[in-house]
Amino acid sequence: MSLRSYIIARLLLTIPMILLLLTLVFLIIRVLPGDPALLHFEKQVKPEALEAFRRNLGLDKPVPQQYFDYLMGLFRGDLGKSMQDFSPVGGQIFSAFPATLELAIYAMIGAVLIGVFLGVRASQSYNTTEDHSIRTFGIVSYAIPVFFLGMVFQIIFSIQLHWFPSGGRIYPGMEPLGLSVGGVHLVTGLYTVDSLLEGNITKFIQAVRYLVLPSLALGVVLSGVFLRLTRSNMLETSRLDFVTAAKARGLKQSTVLYAYALRNAFLPILTMMGLQFAALLAGAVLTETTFSWPGLGRYLVDRISFRDYTAIQGAVVFFGLLVALVSLIVDILYAYLDPRIRL
Amino acid sequence: MSRAGSTGRILVQLLPRFVQLKGRGVAGWTVIIGSVLVASIVVITILAPWISPHNPIAINVGPILAAPTPEFPLGTNHLGQDMLSRIIWGGVTMLQVAVISVAVCLAVGLPIGLLATYAGGLPDKVSSLVMDSVYAFPGLVLAIAIAAMLGRGVVNMSVAIAVVYVPSYYRIVRSQVLTVKELPYVEAARALGGRSGTILFRYVLPNVVPSIVSVATINFADAILTAAGLTFVGLGLSVAVPDWGWDLTYGRQLLPAGAWWVITFPGVMIVLLALGFTLIGEGLSEIMSPRLEQ
Numbered sequence: 001m002s003l004r005s006y007i008i009a010r011l012l013l014t015i016p017m018i019l020l021l022l023t024l025v026f027l028i029i030r031v032l033p034g035d036p037a038l039l040h041f042e043k044q045v046k047p048e049a050l051e052a053f054r055r056n057l058g059l060d061k062p063v064p065q066q067y068f069d070y071l072m073g074l075f076r077g078d079l080g081k082s083m084q085d086f087s088p089v090g091g092q093i094f095s096a097f098p099a100t101l102e103l104a105i106y107a108m109i110g111a112v113l114i115g116v117f118l119g120v121r122a123s124q125s126y127n128t129t130e131d132h133s134i135r136t137f138g139i140v141s142y143a144i145p146v147f148f149l150g151m152v153f154q155i156i157f158s159i160q161l162h163w164f165p166s167g168g169r170i171y172p173g174m175e176p177l178g179l180s181v182g183g184v185h186l187v188t189g190l191y192t193v194d195s196l197l198e199g200n201i202t203k204f205i206q207a208v209r210y211l212v213l214p215s216l217a218l219g220v221v222l223s224g225v226f227l228r229l230t231r232s233n234m235l236e237t238s239r240l241d242f243v244t245a246a247k248a249r250g251l252k253q254s255t256v257l258y259a260y261a262l263r264n265a266f267l268p269i270l271t272m273m274g275l276q277f278a279a280l281l282a283g284a285v286l287t288e289t290t291f292s293w294p295g296l297g298r299y300l301v302d303r304i305s306f307r308d309y310t311a312i313q314g315a316v317v318f319f320g321l322l323v324a325l326v327s328l329i330v331d332i333l334y335a336y337l338d339p340r341i342r343l
Numbered sequence: 344m345s346r347a348g349s350t351g352r353i354l355v356q357l358l359p360r361f362v363q364l365k366g367r368g369v370a371g372w373t374v375i376i377g378s379v380l381v382a383s384i385v386v387i388t389i390l391a392p393w394i395s396p397h398n399p400i401a402i403n404v405g406p407i408l409a410a411p412t413p414e415f416p417l418g419t420n421h422l423g424q425d426m427l428s429r430i431i432w433g434g435v436t437m438l439q440v441a442v443i444s445v446a447v448c449l450a451v452g453l454p455i456g457l458l459a460t461y462a463g464g465l466p467d468k469v470s471s472l473v474m475d476s477v478y479a480f481p482g483l484v485l486a487i488a489i490a491a492m493l494g495r496g497v498v499n500m501s502v503a504i505a506v507v508y509v510p511s512y513y514r515i516v517r518s519q520v521l522t523v524k525e526l527p528y529v530e531a532a533r534a535l536g537g538r539s540g541t542i543l544f545r546y547v548l549p550n551v552v553p554s555i556v557s558v559a560t561i562n563f564a565d566a567i568l569t570a571a572g573l574t575f576v577g578l579g580l581s582v583a584v585p586d587w588g589w590d591l592t593y594g595r596q597l598l599p600a601g602a603w604w605v606i607t608f609p610g611v612m613i614v615l616l617a618l619g620f621t622l623i624g625e626g627l628s629e630i631m632s633p634r635l636e637q
Contacts, residue, residue: 020476028488036492132369139625143564143617145571151595155603166598194448282483286572290595300484301576304491316488318479327479 036309079314089314098189100295110219115226123234320324447505452512475552562622
């Protein structure tokens with residue numbers, strides 16, 4: 001199969017999956033016991049007010065019609081209106097997304113770096129105390145709720161040591177502006193990137209200081225899988241001929257390890273990054289709440305406390321689509337890098 | 344022989360493997376340590392009414408936000424509740440949620456996996472597509488949506504968690520059934536005119552049991568962590584139930600006051616319980632598939 005036909009086949013496979021996912025979310029919010037409009041008010045509300053509320057959100061229509069409107073809306077990028085202030089949910093989600101993306105990127109980098117480093121160390125000291133301690137760390141990291149680890153970090157590094165801020169994304173009013181050249185304005189919404197585009201090192205350092213604890217907490221929790229994967233891959237690879245050959249040529253131990261053996265583990269690690277993306281987003285929801293990080297997860301949690309079901313639906317749909325998109329990209333990338341997949 | 348009988352026989356055959364845990368090196372010890380952790384927490388929880396020094400939900404039994412002292416060894420929270428009593432009682436919720444959600448997962452994932460995969464064709468394709476879609480979703484986010492709609496309560500929370508993890512069971516059952524289905528002795532049974540039901544329950548199911556056991560054990564840990572997560576985002580149980588997740592959630596607001604004890608102890612308990620189950624699951628899956636032993 002050529003790369004192009006593989007991509008087309010993979011795209012076609014994504015469509016029913018996304019449709020199913022959208023239907024699932026719709027069923028949860030509209031069909032599961034509990035009327036979202038009634039639940040929203042919690043207390044007694046005048047029937048006329050409830051009726052007007054339903055009409056305003058289109059909740060008075062028959063369910064199949066609602067389902068159709070919902071799908072058509074999504075097609076146009078419309079995620080519905082908020083129950084709180086009737087503003088479009090889509091806009092709120094898009095403005096919260098860059099914060100989540102930035103946290104996710106740095107957390108993933110952290111997870112891969114910690115996991116790969118420890119995995120290589122463990123495989124080098126196979127079956128020694130060091131190996132066992134690293135493996136124990138891998139299992140413990142899996143059992144720690146990310147928000148608990150986050151709070152422990154807050155106690156140690158911000159309340160006791162005052163090294164890093166305990167929450168938020170940057171000082172109020174210090175948000176980086178991005179790059180403005182001749183009327184063209186370039187803003188990514190990622191503070192570490194925008195501050196560099198603006199050429200403001202102070203803002204960059206601040207943005208990094210705010211990022212350290214949340215991305216480290218999330219990174220440590222996710223590092224276990226990468227650790228395990230790297231360890232077992234390295235153990236297998238170090239027995240292969242090309243590694244022995246590299247050693248025999250008298251190359252430095254670290255060169256053999258990182259430039260030869262580890263390269264072989266690159267594809268599995270890439271696949272794992274794609275597979276862990278869903279876990280990363282789920283972890284981000286909790287991490288953002290712990291560190292008052294103004295992203296999508298925090299938005300979702302805020303909306304839960306307002307009982308804003310249309311916004312909850314929108315955020316959940318957005319998370320689902322994001323994961324579908326990332327797994328699509330990873331699969332295509334994988335097929336590009338490893339031609340065997342296309343066979 | 345009854346269907347339950349043959350499954351039971353397989354379990355009995357597996358038992359010696361578990362009994363000789365000590366002879367199984369690291370994997371055996373992993374299971375032992377995990378079991379000790381889980382068993383201790385279960386015992387503490389069962390004995391709670393007798394060993395808890397105070398009523399866990401009574402307020403003002405001690406000073407507000409007191410650091411650990413001999414009288415209140417784990418301190419008190421912002422309501423003046425005794426943290427030690429809350430720790431002793433707090434496992435009830437976690438264990439209930441874990442047991443119910445694993446039971447729901449088994450009751451749904453196992454039969455669908457067995458029947459749809461064994462039937463093959465359209466039922467297999469459809470159920471695989473549905474399960475894969477759910478599996479691809481960020482688990483906690485899906486559980487949040489379901490829990491938000493179902494409302495508070497131990498059972499509702501467990502159902503929300505179970506929906507997220509059913510696909511893990513389905514996938515493991517499916518892969519086992521696909522393998523076993525093609526084995527000569529199953530083909531022989533079919534050729535001899537064995538009924539599908541008999542083949543499924545007497546020959547296929549017993550082969551699926553070992554992997555289901557290790558998935559379910561690790562799933563206990565997942566359920567506990569997800570339950571804590573749901574509580575943390577505000578979808579937990581009512582204030583009137585002692586719960587480690589609740590303590591951790593409300594303890595967050597007390598951190599600036601320096602009240603580290605309010606979050607540390609419940610957090611450690613959640614980690615120990617989840618760790619216990621993870622260790623058992625890891626060890627079991629290593630013992631049952633020795634080629635992974637590396």
